[in-house]
Amino acid sequence: MKNSKFIHLVDTTLRDGSHAVSHQFTAEQIAAIAGGLDAAGVEYIEVSHGDGLAGSSYNYGWALLSDEGMLKAAAGAIKKSNLTVLLLPGIGTQEDLEMAAHYGAKAVRVATHVTEADIGEQHIGMAKKLGMQAFGFLMMCHMAPPEKVVEQAKLFESYGVDFIYVADSAGAMLPEDVKARVGAVVEAVKVPVGFHAHNNLTMATANALAAVEAGATFLDGACRGLGAGAGNAQTEALVGVLEKLGYQTGVDFYKIMDVAEDIVEPIMHRPQVVRNAPLMLGYAGVYSSFLLHTYRAAEKFNLDPRDILVELGRRRMVGGQEDMIVDVAYQLAQKRGGA
Amino acid sequence: MKNSKFIHLVDTTLRDGSHAVSHQFTAEQIAAIAGGLDAAGVEYIEVSHGDGLAGSSYNYGWALLSDEGMLKAAAGAIKKSNLTVLLLPGIGTQEDLEMAAHYGAKAVRVATHVTEADIGEQHIGMAKKLGMQAFGFLMMCHMAPPEKVVEQAKLFESYGVDFIYVADSAGAMLPEDVKARVGAVVEAVKVPVGFHAHNNLTMATANALAAVEAGATFLDGACRGLGAGAGNAQTEALVGVLEKLGYQTGVDFYKIMDVAEDIVEPIMHRPQVVRNAPLMLGYAGVYSSFLLHTYRAAEKFNLDPRDILVELGRRRMVGGQEDMIVDVAYQLAQKRGGA
Structure with missing residues (x-):
């Protein structure tokens, strides 16, 4: 040691x-x-x-x-x-x-x-x-x-x-x-x-x-x-x-x-508490820069943004790949539709 | 298991x-x-x-x-x-x-x-x-x-x-x-x-x-x-x-x-953050009901209330013993005076 x-x-x-x-x-x-x-x-x-x-x-x-x-x-x-x-x-x-x-x-x-x-x-x-x-x-x-x-x-x-x-x-x-x-x-x-x-x-x-x-x-x-x-x-x-x-x-x-x-x-502008958005980012393991794009894609495809975050984390998406979030959301929505 | x-x-x-x-x-x-x-x-x-x-x-x-x-x-x-x-x-x-x-x-x-x-x-x-x-x-x-x-x-x-x-x-x-x-x-x-x-x-x-x-x-x-x-x-x-x-x-x-x-x-009335008072209670391991008595005793004997809390924890004081806080503070102050 x-x-x-x-x-x-x-x-x-x-x-x-x-x-x-x-x-x-x-x-x-x-x-x-x-x-x-x-x-x-x-x-x-x-x-x-x-x-x-x-x-x-x-x-x-x-x-x-x-x-x-x-x-x-x-x-x-x-x-x-x-x-x-x-x-x-x-x-x-x-x-x-x-x-x-x-x-x-x-x-x-x-x-x-x-x-x-x-x-x-x-x-x-x-x-x-x-x-x-x-x-x-x-x-x-x-x-x-x-x-x-x-x-x-x-x-x-x-x-x-x-x-x-x-x-x-x-x-x-x-x-x-x-x-x-x-x-x-x-x-x-x-x-x-x-x-x-x-x-x-x-x-x-x-x-x-x-x-x-x-x-x-x-x-x-x-x-x-x-x-x-x-x-x-x-x-x-x-x-x-x-x-x-x-x-x-x-x-x-x-x-x-x-x-x-x-x-x-x-x-401090606000207390440093663990609200849902950071909790989900930690749970999914994704960049905070994904949040806004994810909310937009969720609205477009009528999905829970949390499902998109989990999928982004599963795919190990990294910063710079924000454009792919719409594709991921589209695929999730397709899967839901077909289920 | x-x-x-x-x-x-x-x-x-x-x-x-x-x-x-x-x-x-x-x-x-x-x-x-x-x-x-x-x-x-x-x-x-x-x-x-x-x-x-x-x-x-x-x-x-x-x-x-x-x-x-x-x-x-x-x-x-x-x-x-x-x-x-x-x-x-x-x-x-x-x-x-x-x-x-x-x-x-x-x-x-x-x-x-x-x-x-x-x-x-x-x-x-x-x-x-x-x-x-x-x-x-x-x-x-x-x-x-x-x-x-x-x-x-x-x-x-x-x-x-x-x-x-x-x-x-x-x-x-x-x-x-x-x-x-x-x-x-x-x-x-x-x-x-x-x-x-x-x-x-x-x-x-x-x-x-x-x-x-x-x-x-x-x-x-x-x-x-x-x-x-x-x-x-x-x-x-x-x-x-x-x-x-x-x-x-x-x-x-x-x-x-x-x-x-x-x-x-x-x-919620206030965010559930860890401010100094609860941090000190956890650090010292004492009852929250001790806080007010401790602040009063600290003022009386010109001590840092945190030193009193640590001493109360060391002595494993329990709820109901609030009256003894003044004694503990007095003893701490005596020790400081003699040091």
Whole structure:
């Protein structure tokens, strides 16, 4: 077991949480949250548009602040923590990464679909040249079997990452799924392994614990769970539970609770509860970007949108295949008609 | 393994959830929820004041409706499910139980503190005479070691209960705590065993799954988690997760989701999120009735109330010992002064 009693925490309130406030964090809010997280002892504070550097756009949602504006606000409030950015190759560029380093980012999470680690190679090389810590971050890991996740993790390792993350981006995993994937990666690579949970099935904290049991030493959280869809593991609860289990995180439980309740909660647009849409996305294991298309197709063919989501999940459809949703709905409707 | 692929569900939206709406459910709301749960296939629908039959009072909070009014509203809407009531000996009486049976209650959960099953003997005898199914329901099970829980479960069994519940009333357990207690009870008794979760540590669904792994075949939930403090396991999520794992519940996943979103959610006074107070109660493992006294004592002695809660948990204080909170706070303050 690698250093199993200390768990490194990455708080992503200011990145994944950005989705939940439609990317409208102000400089004052960013400074207050980043300063609070820093004072509470959080080791990595992720600050970016929800879709990473350069995510602010018509497609992904315009942010109130520029990337520079967000990073400046956070950097000015951080004393000890590692300011961290997210970069999705294809959205963020190497120029964006240089800018982030310039404004004080100490680490970057290079995130790719679970089968596409290879598109992250150049960005990881650039990060290392810039002296940054580099995370290889594999998204939507529920869609690939453990051996595929291992293959991609090894690619990331060969590019020189410092850490590898298994991300349950759709919140579709249950503890055994997490253990199978995280455990296999821990076995296969030399670098520390982390896990990013979503709460679609109300299992975010439990899945994070399963990852730790399987050897993960990095975990993600967000205060009050703030994040896309059903949100993330709730950082303050994660800290409390890890403490109860005898793990150390370096985070002050009371202080992180205060950040959540006094700073983050008042900013939230809506409570991070598990309503039906995120629950169904987790159950079916599909992209949240499928929702709108699915509702439209359901109306057109007089189907329950949930049946379409389940079928999309069964077919392992991935982002970019939204056009095929109408075909799937058509086929389902035909089958119903013929039954 | 006892019938391990079918999990019997008890929905307690209309009982534990009553706490979360200050016991103000209307007859129309009760009929709508009970009817929805029944149509979705929920096997047991618990309907009572949050503190059980005769709970409506100055001490426990006045309910909008009488027990009779609640049960009539529910019974009129239920076709197949078992209308179920909660009874806490010392609050509810045998007369209350006769009344409940008269209005159609098919089952009663006789709930006692984990060390006090003996006060339930008469009520269980009465329930059986009335032809009702009887559950022995052990509350605050995190406060007793597995062997004590077993001893009390056996007492309940000797009184003739049909089912025994292990309840994590303070939401203080983690999966290993659940497995230890539920597993030991399953080993020791012949009747089916259930588990009632609370979400204080964001672990309600995960703890319910742990109970099933340990042999439980009954689980509690509430739509949207509606319940005291951080609330319960979210019934609709529980159904989805159990389905994903291959268990059957007899509950239609889509229909129970619709009950949660279309009927229960609009009635809720506030979203069932894990704020700091319930998180701390779960972390410390203490009664929610301690909160107000703790805040007062903290102010008096200039302490963080959270330190007092942790100390109360460490001393395994139970309900009724609220007067001792000031003493505990005084001792903590003395220790601080001398340090």
